[in-house]
Each structure stands twice: as C-alpha cells, then as structure tokens.
Amino acid sequence: MPLPMHDVDPIDTAIEIDPAHFRSVLGHYPTGVCVVTGWRAPGSAAGLAVGTFTSVSLNPALVGFCPDKRSSSWPLMRQSGRFCVNVLGADQLDLSHKFSSRGADKFNGVSHGLSKLGLPVLDGIVAVIECEIASEVEAGDHMFVLGRVLSLDILRPAAPLLFFKGRYGTFTAL
Numbered sequence: 491m492p493l494p495m496h497d498v499d500p501i502d503t504a505i506e507i508d509p510a511h512f513r514s515v516l517g518h519y520p521t522g523v524c525v526v527t528g529w530r531a532p533g534s535a536a537g538l539a540v541g542t543f544t545s546v547s548l549n550p551a552l553v554g555f556c557p558d559k560r561s562s563s564w565p566l567m568r569q570s571g572r573f574c575v576n577v578l579g580a581d582q583l584d585l586s587h588k589f590s591s592r593g594a595d596k597f598n599g600v601s602h603g604l605s606k607l608g609l610p611v612l613d614g615i616v617a618v619i620e621c622e623i624a625s626e627v628e629a630g631d632h633m634f635v636l637g638r639v640l641s642l643d644i645l646r647p648a649a650p651l652l653f654f655k656g657r658y659g660t661f662t663a664l
C-alpha cells in the first residue's frame with residue numbers, strides 16, 4: 491500500500507543531526523552553481539548564487555531551488571513573481587564569489603542584459619531558465635521555491651562550474 495503523502499512535520503523530524511556532519515556528508519554530493527536573478531524593484535537587479543537549483547518535472551516543466559530564510563535578496567525578488575536561473579560556466583568563478591556576497595550592489599561591474607522575458611541575465615552564462623513562481627513552501631531554515639519554466643535556452647555550451655566538498659571545479663567525462 492502506498493504511503494500517504496504529507497508535509498514534513500518539524501516535530502517528526504526533530505532528530506538530532508549535527509549541522510557540521512550534515513554539511514560534510516552533503517558536501518560529498520556535487521552541485522552546479524547558478525545565480526538566481528530578478529528585480530528587487532523596477533530597474534534594480536538582484537541576485538544570489540545557489541547550489542540547490544534542480545530540475546523537478548518534465549511535463550509540466552518545473553524547476554526548484556532553496557533560498558536561505560536569511561537571504562536579503564530573495565524576499566524582494568519574489569515580489570515580481572518571476573526569477574531567472576543563470577547557469578555558470580567554469581570560467582565564471584568570479585560571478586559565484588560576487589553573488590554569494592551580501593549587501594553591496596552585486597551587479598556593479600557585472601556585464602548583463604535582459605532575458606527574453608525582461609529579467610536580468612548575466613553575460614557569458616552556459617544556460618538560462620526563466621520561471622514564474624508556482625509555489626513556495628517552508629523547508630526548515632530555507633524555503634523551497636518551485637518555478638514553472640516559461641522559457642529556457644543554452645547560450646554557450648561550455649564546461650559548467652561545479653561545487654564539491656567545499657571547493658570549486660568542473661566536469662571531466664570518464
């Protein structure tokens with residue numbers, strides 16, 4: 491018999507897992523690096539680097555990512571109802587550093603343009619995925635944002651930037 495589907499109950503899941511151990515174990519699973527961009531106000535671009543971006547569903551086309559509840563950019567960006575995923579290439583480490591910083595205008599000195607739907611898109615990225623927010627749920631100290639894909643393209647089929655065990659790298663085929 492299939493198990494019933496239900497939301498994660500924080501009481502059920504209150505098992506003591508040491509955060510450092512969690513980080514260490516999960517660090518053994520590599521991720522790509524994206525910058526999620528959007529408008530924090532008309533004409534004012536915002537963005538944050540994320541490793542939690544993932545493909546969710548093919549039909550309908552859905553993707554997701556998890557912004558930290560402490561993110562200063564996401565609460566502003568989400569108000570427009572749309573976001574743009576910028577997949578970084580291995581030669582764009584500087585953009586990961588810039589967009590994983592806090593506060594200052596991260597777009598200062600960063601060449602960018604507008605996506606098909608008018609969202610901020612960084613120059614030189616590997617791929618772009620434009621979304622509208624389908625839903626957003628609390629997930630512990632993060633949110634889970636589900637995005638309905640409105641438009642997507644490969645802009646430069648270059649090697650991706652990867653993050654693994656706290657270090658950056660790229661992909662080598664076996």
Ligand SMILES: Cc1cc2nc3c(=O)[nH]c(=O)nc-3n(C[C@H](O)[C@H](O)[C@H](O)COP(=O)(O)O)c2cc1C
Nearest residue numbers: 538539540541542556557558561562563590591592
């Ligand atoms: C490789 C990498 C992956 C990251 N993944 C995430 C993520 O999935 N979610 C998140 O909220 N922050 C993530 N961060 C941290 C944010 O980029 C960082 O906290 C950023 O400064 C938040 O900016 P904000 O306060 O402008 O939103 C990641 C940082 C790096 C370097």
